[in-house]
Amino acid sequence: MSAKDAASEENGTLYLVATPIGNLEDLSPRALRILKEVDLVAAEDTRHSRKLFxxxxxxxxxxSYFQHNEVTKGEQLLQTLQEGKDVALISDAGTPAISDPGCLLVQRCHEVGVPVSAIPGPSALIAALAMAGLPTERFAFEGFLPAKTHARCQALRLLRQELRTTVFYEAPHRLAAALQDVLTELGEERQVAVVRELTKVHEELFRGTAAEACEHFSGKVRGEIVLLIGPAEQSTPEESVRDALRRWRKETDLPMREIVKQVAKIYGLSGSEVYRESLALRDEEE
Incomplete structure (x- = not known):
């Protein structure tokens, strides 16, 4: 047995426990047992979690274990685990370490040989994706859209030729602005879905075009939001690869390396082929 394996047997286990995203009945029997059996539960907001408890x-x-004490508190939790005590990590709702604190602690556990175990359960992004009716064979989760309009438009612009369904979390007070930017950058016919208040009494699913979504959510919106943007319709690009590189460089602030990656995806080419075109473009302009 290696020293790392021996240390692992002496350590406690970090359990990543998924908790309800609204309906308290969604806590699994296994998750309940683990939360009762561990020595300590690290919660994003202890006041919120106390209701579940x-x-x-x-x-x-x-x-408490949240964004602003993640590094220092994480080391304290790691020490607790290395003392042989079991710790459960929970977020305010859903699966911890997914767009919530926890990733750094999981990394540190792996570095020092502390076992990590996931207790699966509720996840807003997976639940919304499953019920939205958009393609699910391939999808991308991008967390929260940028709060500032310019940065948000830049992020959405990258989806013009995206062939996967893209999933975002969004704040209710920014939803109308985000949908308007989707319409501006991706066109009024782009298919979207908005899932609001998942598993709660006022759960809502909206499906339609970007234009229809803007009209539907033009007033005040409340609750937790998942915004899904359907894939772009596949079409044969009308401009050359070199022209596409030139246009992306003009319209975005992205480094050429990222532009090459995006253009390669659109044209179905290898990155090396598009990179050679970028070098030719540079020589041409010099």
């Missing part, structure tokens, strides 16, 4: 009669000690 009170509902199920969980008396395990809680400690």
């Amino acid at each position: 009170n509902h199920y009669g969980i008396s395990t000690p809680l400690t």
Whole structure:
């Protein structure tokens, strides 16, 4: 047995426990058992998690672990795990470490040989994707869209030729602006879905074009939002690869390396082929 394997046996286990995203009945029996059996539960917001604990009669000690103490508190939790105690990590809702704190702690556990185990369960992005009716064979999760209009438009512009369904989380007070930018950058006929208040009493699923979504969500919106953007319609590019490189460089602030990657995806070419075209473009302009 290696030293790392021996150390692993002496350590506790970090459990990544998925918790309800709205309906408290969605906590699995296994997740409930783990939350009751571990020595400590690290929660994104202990006040929020206390409601879940009170509902199920969980008396395990809680400690806070959130974005602004992620590094320092993570090391404290790692020490607890290395003392042989089991720790469960939960977020406010859904699966921890997915667009929530936890990734750094998981990395540190792997570095020092602390076992990590996932307790699957609710995930807003997977639930929304499954019910939206957009293509699911290939998809990309991009977290939250940028809050600023210019940066948001830049991010959306990259999806003009995207052949996968793209999933975002969005704040309710920014949804109308985000949808308007989708319409501007991707066209009014681009298919979108908006899933609001998943698993809750006022759960809503909207499916339609970007133009229809803008009209539907023109007023005040409340609740947790998942925004899904359908893939672009496949068509044969009308401009040459070199012209596409020139246009992307003019219209975006992206480095040429990223532009090459995006153009290669659109044209179905290898990155090396498009890179050679970028070198030819540079020589041509010099």
